[in-house]
Amino acid sequence: xxHLGFEMEKVKIGSFDFTCCExxxxxxxxxxxxxxxxxxxxDIRNFREISSERLDDYDIALVEGSITRxxxxxxxxxxxxxxxxxxxxxxxxxxxxVNSLKNRIPQEEAVRxxxxxxxxxxxxxxxISDIVQVDLSIPGCPVSKDEVERIIIGIxxxxxxxLPTYPVxxxxxxxxxxxxFDLGExxxxxxxxxxxxxxxxxxxTACLGCRGPAEELNMPAYLELIKERGLSLEDLHEKLAFYxxxxxxxxxxT
Amino acid sequence: xxxxxxLDIHHLTRVEGxxxxxxxxxxxxxIDARWAIVETPRFFEVMLKGMSAERVPFLTSRICxxxxxxxxxxxxxAVERAMDIVPPVAAEKTRLLAxxxxxxxxxxxxxxxxxxxxxxxxxxxxxxxxSHPDLVRAGLELKELGNxxxxxxTGRCTHPVSLVVGGxxxxxxxxxxxxxxxxxxxxxxxxxxxxxxxxxxxIPDFIRExxxxxxxxxxxxxxxxxxxxxxxxxxxxxxxxxxxxxxYTRDYSTSKFTRVSRKSSVAGALARFNNNYHLLRPKAKxxxxxxxLQPVCHNPFMNxxxxxxxxxxILEDAEELITTxxxxxxxxxxxxxxxxxxxxxxxxxxxxxxxYHHIEIDKQGKVIKADCIIPTTQNNGNIHDDLRxxxxxxxxxxxxxxxxxxxCEMVVRSYDPCISCSVH
Numbered sequence: 001x002x003h004l005g006f007e008m009e010k011v012k013i014g015s016f017d018f019t020c021c022e023x024x025x026x027x028x029x030x031x032x033x034x035x036x037x038x039x040x041x042x043d044i045r046n047f048r049e050i051s052s053e054r055l056d057d058y059d060i061a062l063v064e065g066s067i068t069r070x071x072x073x074x075x076x077x078x079x080x081x082x083x084x085x086x087x088x089x090x091x092x093x094x095x096x097x098v099n100s101l102k103n104r105i106p107q108e109e110a111v112r113x114x115x116x117x118x119x120x121x122x123x124x125x126x127x128i129s130d131i132v133q134v135d136l137s138i139p140g141c142p143v144s145k146d147e148v149e150r151i152i153i154g155i156x157x158x159x160x161x162x163l164p165t166y167p168v169x170x171x172x173x174x175x176x177x178x179x180x181f182d183l184g185e186x187x188x189x190x191x192x193x194x195x196x197x198x199x200x201x202x203x204x205t206a207c208l209g210c211r212g213p214a215e216e217l218n219m220p221a222y223l224e225l226i227k228e229r230g231l232s233l234e235d236l237h238e239k240l241a242f243y244x245x246x247x248x249x250x251x252x253x254t
Numbered sequence: 255x256x257x258x259x260x261l262d263i264h265h266l267t268r269v270e271g272x273x274x275x276x277x278x279x280x281x282x283x284x285i286d287a288r289w290a291i292v293e294t295p296r297f298f299e300v301m302l303k304g305m306s307a308e309r310v311p312f313l314t315s316r317i318c319x320x321x322x323x324x325x326x327x328x329x330x331x332a333v334e335r336a337m338d339i340v341p342p343v344a345a346e347k348t349r350l351l352a353x354x355x356x357x358x359x360x361x362x363x364x365x366x367x368x369x370x371x372x373x374x375x376x377x378x379x380x381x382x383x384x385s386h387p388d389l390v391r392a393g394l395e396l397k398e399l400g401n402x403x404x405x406x407x408t409g410r411c412t413h414p415v416s417l418v419v420g421g422x423x424x425x426x427x428x429x430x431x432x433x434x435x436x437x438x439x440x441x442x443x444x445x446x447x448x449x450x451x452x453x454x455x456x457i458p459d460f461i462r463e464x465x466x467x468x469x470x471x472x473x474x475x476x477x478x479x480x481x482x483x484x485x486x487x488x489x490x491x492x493x494x495x496x497x498x499x500x501x502y503t504r505d506y507s508t509s510k511f512t513r514v515s516r517k518s519s520v521a522g523a524l525a526r527f528n529n530n531y532h533l534l535r536p537k538a539k540x541x542x543x544x545x546x547l548q549p550v551c552h553n554p555f556m557n558x559x560x561x562x563x564x565x566x567x568i569l570e571d572a573e574e575l576i577t578t579x580x581x582x583x584x585x586x587x588x589x590x591x592x593x594x595x596x597x598x599x600x601x602x603x604x605x606x607x608x609x610y611h612h613i614e615i616d617k618q619g620k621v622i623k624a625d626c627i628i629p630t631t632q633n634n635g636n637i638h639d640d641l642r643x644x645x646x647x648x649x650x651x652x653x654x655x656x657x658x659x660x661x662c663e664m665v666v667r668s669y670d671p672c673i674s675c676s677v678h
Contacts, residue, residue, distance in 0.1 A: 019294040022270050022674055023319020023412045029367065030411065032398035036383060044380065050367055051378030052267040069294045098316045101301035110300045118503045120295060142319065142412045203409030203416040204423040208312065238306060242313075 011156055014046035014058035015089075016079055018072050019099055019125065020065030023142040024090035025049055028062075031145040038149055041156050056082055060155065062089040066099045066125040073131055080132040085155070088127070088134045091141040091210045091243050098141075099125035100244035125244070136161065140196060141210035141243060147195050164194040165215035168207050172198035180206055186231050188239055191217040191246070212245040256282040259655050265292075266666060268368045268378070270320060271673020273509075275662050277645050284649060287642040289634060289666065291509035295677040302624035307333045307593065307615050308419050310624075314611060315413045317626065318675040320363065322413045323356040323404060324604035328611040328626075331479055331600030333419050335492075336615050338594065342586045344579065345421030346478075348407050351575045352417065353477045353602070354568045355403025359411065360605035361523070361561040362400055364670045365448065366393025369558055372664050373455045389451050392444035396565065399441050403572060406430045421588035428584070431576050438569055438576075445565055449541060452562055457555045458661060462643045464552060464636055465516050466525035467498065469603050475533040475567060476526060476603045485528055485550055486515040493599045495610040499627050509676040511635045512627070518635030521607025522669065523560035524551060538567035554640055557668045561605075593619025604629055606670050630676035633669050640665050 015025055029035065029050070045055040061083035067073060080086055091097045102110050103124040111120045128134050138151060147163075154161035164170075168189040172179075175198055180187040188209035189201055200207050226236055240246040261277035272293045278285040298317055305313060314329040315322035327349055334341060341349075367379045370389070374382055383390050401411035406426050409415030416424040470489075471480035482490045482498045490498055499512040513519065527534070527542070531549040534542070542548070542563045547556055597614035607629030614623040644665050648658045 017674075019296055020674065021316055021319040021322075023316075023322065026319045026363075026412060029363065029397075030401060032394040032401070035394060039380065039383070044378075047378075048265055048267045048272075049270060050268060051380065052371070053377040054267070068296070072294065098301060098313060099296050101313075102297040105300060110297045114295065114297050114299050115503060118505075120508060122295060122297070141316065199410050200415050205312075205409075205415050205418065235306075238309065242309075 008156060010041060010043040011152070012043045012045050012057060012059045013062065014060070014079070014083070015044075015049070015062045016046070016064070017049070018063065018065030018076065018093075019068040020090070020092045020097070022049060022064065024064045024140070025062070027142050027145045027148065031149070034149065038152070041152055058082065059084045060087065061085070062087050063093050063128055064089045066092040066096045066127060067131055068099060068122050068125050070121065070123070076128060076131050085135045086128075086132065088129065088137045090143050091139050091245065093128045094137045094139045095212055095243055095245040096125045096127045097243055101241065137163075139163075139193065139211040139245070144196055146197070166194050167214035167217060168192045168194045168196065168198050168201065168211070170194055171196070172201045175202050177201055180204070181225065181229060184231075186226060186235050186239060190225075191219065191222050206239065208239050208242045209245050210243050259658070261655070261659055261662065263659070263663065266663060268371065269667060269671050269673060270675070271671070271677075273671070273673050275641065275666060277641065277658065277662060279645070279649065282649065284642065284646050287638075287645050288506060289638040289641055291507045291634065291673055291676065293508055293673045293677045295508050298626060298678045299624045302613075302621050305621050307337065307613070307619045307621065310613065310621060311417060311419065314626065317628075317678045318672060319412055320360050320672060321356060321604045321606065321609075321675065323352050323408060323417065324602050324609050325611070326414050326417045327353065327478060328600040328602045328609050329613065330417060330419055331602065332598050332611045332613040333600070333615065335598035335600060336596035336613055337591060338596070339420055339589055339591045341421040341589055344425065344582050344584050345587050347575055347579050347582070348422055348426055349417065350477055351572060351579070352404055352407035352414065354572045354575070355400050355407060355411070357400070357605045358565055358568050359397055359400030359404060361565050362393055362397035365452075365558060365561060366390065366397070368670070369664070369667050372660070372667065388447060392447040395441050395444040396448065399437055402437060403434060406434055418588065420591050423588065425584035425587045426579065428580060431580055435573060435576050438573055442569060445569065449544070449562060452559065453544060457553070457559070458664065459553070460555060460644055460647060460665070461552045462554070462640055465514055465519035466528045466550065467514060467519050467521045467608055467632065468525045468529040469601055469608055470529055473533070475530050475571070478602050480601070482601065482608070483529055484514055484519065488514060492601050495599045495601060495612060495627065499610070499632065501627065501631070507634065509634055509673065510631050512632045513635060518639045519632065520554070520636040521629045521632045522557055523564050523605075524554070524557040525607060526603060527551070527560040527563060534563070535567045535570040537570055538563050541566045554636070554665055555668050557670070561670070593617065597623075606630060606672050607632060626678055628672070628676045628678060630669070630671045630673060633671065634676070637666055637669055637671065
């Protein structure tokens with residue numbers, strides 16, 4: 001690949017999925033307008049969903065999904081051993097995601113309920129960093145292709161990559177949206193990490209916190225706001241638990 | 255030719271999710287052929303218990319990264335029917351348009367990214383960017399159009415934002431709707447290009463008679479709700495979905511199997527085509543004729559062509575829906591409701607076939623019980639039986655090992671299986 005006369009090295013990448021919907025990997029094929037340019041940055045070595053070629057000499061591993069079965073633990077360890085950079089790709093990989101909602105009940109009960117006696121192996125959903133070291137996290141349900149592009153370009157050009165530290169509220173205000181709290185609804189925008197362009201609140205639905213806690217969040221003030229407005233704590237808990245991204249906050253402070 | 259051959263494809267590529275194909279041939283005889291799904295189950299039915307009805311579509315959309323709009327709308331339909339909520343007309347039209355966007359995106363992904371490499375003899379779409387640039391561009395244009403329709407109607411192309419119980423949280427923007435009309439006009443040539451490419455391919459000759467399951471409403475090509483029908487003459491109402499599925503498990507698969515009148519049956523584009531041919535737009539019928547595709551077609555490889563025919567239908571239908579939406583006042587988009595106890599089924603035609611969500615709600619509006627039956631689950635039995643029949647046919651035709659492997663992979667891909675969906 002040539003840029004302004006300089007040769008740039010493509011990154012050898014592998015994309016892998018564990019317990020998930022594969023929606024984050026699918027985002028890699030979206031934003032079709034820039035797709036050929038995006039793909040030109042990558043040397044795809046292993047990506048089962050789109051290619052029959054399976055090579056194990058990747059440097060960067062994008063890992064989607066959470067871990068819910070013993071064989072997945074072995075598989076993620078092997079990927080960790082190969083990858084120079086392991087990226088937790090999407091909310092399930094970063095926080096356990098919606099899969100964690102099944103952790104509320106004994107796993108045998110979950111199996112009985114869905115499979116009616118058939119022996120099925122499963123365990124409580126774990127995020128990737130519960131098993132192996134994660135070098136970079138790209139949260140989102142699904143991930144935002146804009147952000148993925150920005151981070152991949154950062155890696156290719158050896159520049160600093162980072163996520164916004166401020167909350168979704170900042171992006172939402174820039175879109176001139178009416179605050180959902182003013183419409184009587186609990187929204188996790190004030191406490192959730194930005195970077196999604198406030199896509200849910202712009203569509204007039206509450207932020208459910210798929211990107212996890214913002215670094216500059218003020219939880220006491222947030223809880224005060226909910227009490228002040230007389231909003232339902234039960235609703236708050238359902239929202240905080242949705243992606244398992246606020247686990248410590250949900251138990252410590254509410 | 256007496257020979258031994260053991261085919262074990264671990265984690266078949268270019269499909270959504272993890273599954274294996276196993277074929278055993280001894281002394282020239284087929285001993286075993288199986289379709290084994292090994293994907294990790296997620297237990298959505300358990301996750302849904304106790305959740306407020308209004309949040310259900312936001313959870314169920316996460317069942318699938320490709321057909322999240324279908325899952326969202328199946329849940330919304332189930333909840334609305336359970337609580338006697340009638341959404342406004344503008345919301346219904348917008349939802350139909352959203353389904354079209356999703357189906358177009360999904361079919362384009364399947365046709366260009368997942369199966370075109372089989373016909374071109376490459377391992378993925380990536381080499382085709384150089385060898386068939388026009389074809390790849392056409393595929394990307396159609397996929398982008400599908401995604402744009404979904405984004406304009408639901409706020410985002412994967413995991414919709416504004417599809418809610420009662421209607422929509424936000425109306426589509428009229429300027430963006432108008433722009434969609436232009437985009438559709440501009441991209442019709444891309445679809446024509448795709449059709450001529452697929453017409454130039456030779457589709458494997460394989461017939462195994464089976465039963466086709468789809469929705470049917472008698473007046474429009476099916477999308478959201480209707481009667482549950484089969485090509486064997488079964489005709490039931492939506493809430494009788496259990497009689498249309500009869501789920502059971504097999505010990506080598508984490509995904510369940512279903513059956514209706516026969517040992518196996520099939521849902522998807524070809525099933526919709528076979529059961530609702532007369533409701534297709536004339537242009538779509540012309541496209542079908544150009545491929546020699548007529549109802550009732552029993553060649554599973556023709557599911558690819560049925561998807562292409564549906565793309566033609568979708569572009570025509572989307573134009574009409576957009577025109578209608580542009581004429582409507584988009585101020586009334588959501589019906590107010592209070593929680594109410596009830597239970598109902600919501601059936602929709604997801605890109606890969608008929609999808610059922612059944613939801614039971616208590617009087618506080620919380621889910622007591624949920625059941626989701628996925629198109630791929632309904633196709634597992636047919637894929638399994640096709641693998642056997644296809645391997646036997648290939649043996650009779652004295653195909654070599656490599657040819658048998660390729661045919662088996664291709665027939666599975668023709669179903670466009672959505673494996674992580676199927677174990678939800």
